[in-house]
Amino acid sequence: MNTISTDQFRAMLQTALTLVREKESYLSQLDAVTGDGDHGTAIVAALNAAITASEAATDLKAMFNDIGFGIMLTTSGSTSTLLGGFFLGMAEGIEGAEADAGQLKTMFKSGLAGVSKNTKAAVGDKTMMDALMPAVTAMTGTESEDIAEILAAGAAAARKGAEATIAMKANFGRARNYGERSIGTMDAGASSWATIFEAFARHTGPSAK
Numbered sequence: 001m002n003t004i005s006t007d008q009f010r011a012m013l014q015t016a017l018t019l020v021r022e023k024e025s026y027l028s029q030l031d032a033v034t035g036d037g038d039h040g041t042a043i044v045a046a047l048n049a050a051i052t053a054s055e056a057a058t059d060l061k062a063m064f065n066d067i068g069f070g071i072m073l074t075t076s077g078s079t080s081t082l083l084g085g086f087f088l089g090m091a092e093g094i095e096g097a098e099a100d101a102g103q104l105k106t107m108f109k110s111g112l113a114g115v116s117k118n119t120k121a122a123v124g125d126k127t128m129m130d131a132l133m134p135a136v137t138a139m140t141g142t143e144s145e146d147i148a149e150i151l152a153a154g155a156a157a158a159r160k161g162a163e164a165t166i167a168m169k170a171n172f173g174r175a176r177n178y179g180e181r182s183i184g185t186m187d188a189g190a191s192s193w194a195t196i197f198e199a200f201a202r203h204t205g206p207s208a209k
Contacts, residue, residue: 001147003098006063008203010054016199017047023195031188034175039188042079047196049074050087060099060107064091068114078173079189081118082128089114101145108154112136119172123161126168126175126182128189134161135197148201155194155201162186162194 004012020027020043027040053070057063068088071080093110094103112132121127123134138157139150163186170182 002145003100004060004104004147005098006054006057006060009060009063010051012200012203013047013051013054015203016196017044017051019195019199019202020044020047020192023192027188027192030186030191033185034170034178034182035173035188038077039079039192042075042077043083043192045075046071046079046083050083059097060094061091061096064088064094064107082115082189085114085118086111086132087114089117101147101150104147104150105140108136109140121172124168125171126165126187126190127170127172128187128193130161130165130168130187131158131190131193131197132161134158135193151197151201155197158190158194158197162190165190 020040024040024044027043028037029040031037031039049071050067052074053066054063057066064087068084068086068091071087072084090107090111092114093107096103099107115129115132119127119129121129123130135154135158139154142150142153144150144153165187166184168183168187169180170176170178170187175182175187
């Protein structure tokens, strides 16, 4: 795959919603260990809002802007802020109706920058950033010009990063109040972002062609 269009990205979002919905209860169970226990519900709601907001746009920049604001206006909480910030950041990194491999890397890097405007968390803090940052680093670091390969690299790095949070102590949010007791469970946000990247890679990979 050499380019991604608005229609293809909408389909990627739908695949992400399908996979995340399958894990909704699991994600909420992870979140319940040190949080409110609603992450599964929140991320499903945010992805539903993203898909609805994406329907009118005919180019990627407009679509990402619509998605970012759509998520923030129709859902609430940290999931809304961070996922919305990601898409608004992606909008700043793209022009035109389609994205080639180079543009894909730029827009995901810009998406990470958008999230970073809303959190100081980094790798090692047991948050979604433990999946997102390694994913973007892997994507931008590969020399491949094949979008499926780039997204596969991101998905593998995101899953590895999410699994690494099991051994971490939480440093942000409500979970940090649990101190050492937060060790031993995967971070819900990192797990959901790893699932989203898995969905993106699955939709564009060989099995989807």
